[in-house]
Amino acid sequence: MSSVLVVMEQQGGKWHRMSWEALACGVELGKQLGLPVEAAVVGSGVSGLAAEAATKDISKVYAVNHALLEHYTSDAFTSAVEQLTKQTGASFVLFPHTYQVRDFAPKVATRFGRVLVSDVVSVRTSGAVTFVRQLFQGKMNADFQVAGTGPTFASIQAGAFRADSLAAGSAAVSEFAPSIEASIIRVKVDAPFRESSRAVDLTAAELIVSVGRGIKDKDNIHIVQELAAAMGAELAASRPICDAGWLPMERQVGSSGQTVSPKVYMAVGISGAIQHLVGMKGSKAIVAINKDENAPIFEVADYGIIGDLFEVVPALIAEVKKAKNS
Amino acid sequence: MKIIVAIKQVPTRDSQLRVDADGKWIQEGDLTFEINEPDAYALEEALQLKEKHGGEVIALCLGPARAAQTIREALAKGADRAIHIEEENLTGMDTLSIASLLASAMKAESPDLILTGLQSDDFGYGQTGVVMAEILGISHATIIMQVEVNGGALRVKRELEDGWFQHMTIPTPALLTIQSGINKLRYATLMGIKKAKTKEIKRITTADLAAAPAAASTLDKVYMPQRTKQAMIFQGDPKVTAAQLVEKLKFELRVI
Numbered sequence: 001m002s003s004v005l006v007v008m009e010q011q012g013g014k015w016h017r018m019s020w021e022a023l024a025c026g027v028e029l030g031k032q033l034g035l036p037v038e039a040a041v042v043g044s045g046v047s048g049l050a051a052e053a054a055t056k057d058i059s060k061v062y063a064v065n066h067a068l069l070e071h072y073t074s075d076a077f078t079s080a081v082e083q084l085t086k087q088t089g090a091s092f093v094l095f096p097h098t099y100q101v102r103d104f105a106p107k108v109a110t111r112f113g114r115v116l117v118s119d120v121v122s123v124r125t126s127g128a129v130t131f132v133r134q135l136f137q138g139k140m141n142a143d144f145q146v147a148g149t150g151p152t153f154a155s156i157q158a159g160a161f162r163a164d165s166l167a168a169g170s171a172a173v174s175e176f177a178p179s180i181e182a183s184i185i186r187v188k189v190d191a192p193f194r195e196s197s198r199a200v201d202l203t204a205a206e207l208i209v210s211v212g213r214g215i216k217d218k219d220n221i222h223i224v225q226e227l228a229a230a231m232g233a234e235l236a237a238s239r240p241i242c243d244a245g246w247l248p249m250e251r252q253v254g255s256s257g258q259t260v261s262p263k264v265y266m267a268v269g270i271s272g273a274i275q276h277l278v279g280m281k282g283s284k285a286i287v288a289i290n291k292d293e294n295a296p297i298f299e300v301a302d303y304g305i306i307g308d309l310f311e312v313v314p315a316l317i318a319e320v321k322k323a324k325n326s
Numbered sequence: 327m328k329i330i331v332a333i334k335q336v337p338t339r340d341s342q343l344r345v346d347a348d349g350k351w352i353q354e355g356d357l358t359f360e361i362n363e364p365d366a367y368a369l370e371e372a373l374q375l376k377e378k379h380g381g382e383v384i385a386l387c388l389g390p391a392r393a394a395q396t397i398r399e400a401l402a403k404g405a406d407r408a409i410h411i412e413e414e415n416l417t418g419m420d421t422l423s424i425a426s427l428l429a430s431a432m433k434a435e436s437p438d439l440i441l442t443g444l445q446s447d448d449f450g451y452g453q454t455g456v457v458m459a460e461i462l463g464i465s466h467a468t469i470i471m472q473v474e475v476n477g478g479a480l481r482v483k484r485e486l487e488d489g490w491f492q493h494m495t496i497p498t499p500a501l502l503t504i505q506s507g508i509n510k511l512r513y514a515t516l517m518g519i520k521k522a523k524t525k526e527i528k529r530i531t532t533a534d535l536a537a538a539p540a541a542a543s544t545l546d547k548v549y550m551p552q553r554t555k556q557a558m559i560f561q562g563d564p565k566v567t568a569a570q571l572v573e574k575l576k577f578e579l580r581v582i
Contacts, residue, residue, distance in 0.1 A: 074456075074465075074466065074467075099469060099485070099486055099487050100486075102452050102453065102468060103468045104456075106421070106453035106456040107456055107457070107459075109457075110422060110425075110460040110461065111460070113422070113539060115420045115542055116421075117543055118453055119450060130546065134551070135448060136337070136343055136450075137447060137450065138551070139343055140343055140345075140352070140550060140551070141549055141550070141551045142545055142546075142547065142548040142549075143545070143547050143548075144544065145543070145544050146542055146544075147543075147544065150542075186465040187494050187495060187496045187497075188494060188496075189493075189494045190492060190493040190494060191492070192486055192491065192492045193490070193491055193492070193493075194490055195489065195491065206581070207581055213339065231582065239506065240506070242507065243507030255487060255488075256487070256488075256505075258489070259488070263579065263581055264579050264581050285579050287571065288557070292340070292342070294550065296551070298559070299551065300555065301557040302555075302558065303557060303560075303571060303574055304559045305559075305560045305571055306561040307561065307562075307564055312564045312567065315564040315565045315568035315569075316568040316572065318568070319572040320572055320575075320582060322572075323572050323575075323576050323582050324582060
């Protein structure tokens, strides 16, 4: 039967929080198109999680259980979700846009001769179903439509839909046992690990001054360091700064670094790619300094200065010192 | 080891983007272009693997005529040769058609390893690598931070979310999508630039390759995002704007 199927993500029996946002997107889409919404959770021993998802106002939850799905591999997950999609006959298959989904969902779509519309920020259904995606690291939006026959696959960006919009309900839980041979798994995975414990805990900081690509050169980092010192703030950075080795990785904020929520987060020369935004969107107040007035960072900012950071930052240091001494 | 690196040319990072007249793409006329940053790291990783283990590095690029500049730079950095699939209309394709064309060009080379950046800075689908691996029927691993050659297999370090990592062993031929920051990028040397002029760039068109499926997903229009949250913006004399901001930090946010 035609439906919206949302493939939720868990790891080691714990939900990925974006799963609920993807489900919220699915519910929204189902409502607009008049289609039943079904969810699925994939792993080994995930029936308990499926029961939890079934407390939402959706029509059905599939517990996709198999011993070979205990540890994630793209080969086994692709096969399981491919089988489930065929079995349910879903017309829309949605995923949260996580690292894991990026690893296998494009493969699933390819098996159906379809594409995954990845990293979707909103969906419109007036007329043809339109998926909105960001281009150029969030500087532009674009509308995409999917034609042809077969299921439409999409993955949903973090923060695009509200998990707390999900109403309570009681859905049926259905076991789905995919057939997976050990021989299809070509890779051998080790247990996930974390690098040696972090020396810098940005999550506890009340004030953060964070620097991005706009700083241009390692030799310029010191001006932002001085600003942080003047404000009594922790220094942080976006990924490119740490990639270049200008600041240590432990100061990185974003999807691959730390997630912070200080009282004030001041982004200096950071354009605001989504990978960075997910790590700091929860800040109580966001201040952005950037010369590009169209930089996506201004989307989330409460206060902003449009200007050249090499002029603005020294002026700010002077003003902060003045304010502290008055 | 024969390594193919799939690279893409994209507008430079600080480009001021404007929507073009028919609202289907950006005005490209006044833009400058460069290698997609994650692809630069993929190329560097290929060059380092070749230096350690021998073999050949082939740069493969699907793009318009202007992409020749980016291909030359890859050769100057040390790629041995290049294949340029010349195609002006990339926005009319979707990931499946693009990955099909690239995979078709790769098949003829039978590489041991295919590297590409984890995503492009323009479209940002983050899936061309994975789709190519599926079409070619080889295994893949994404968001890779370290590659070691271990006999007929690779041991790679995959980045997970929130500071987690994972090692995995993957048989060759394999495709890896490379994360920025995996290595330190080199600059082309004068000697390299000179040598690049004698290196082969094989130019082909999509007609030389197996037919790709027609695009199922189409780009309808592009536009500047609408601001949902209105920031209080200061603009003008840096001294004045700094004072205005500090006033807010002190009296509204109360952090100074």
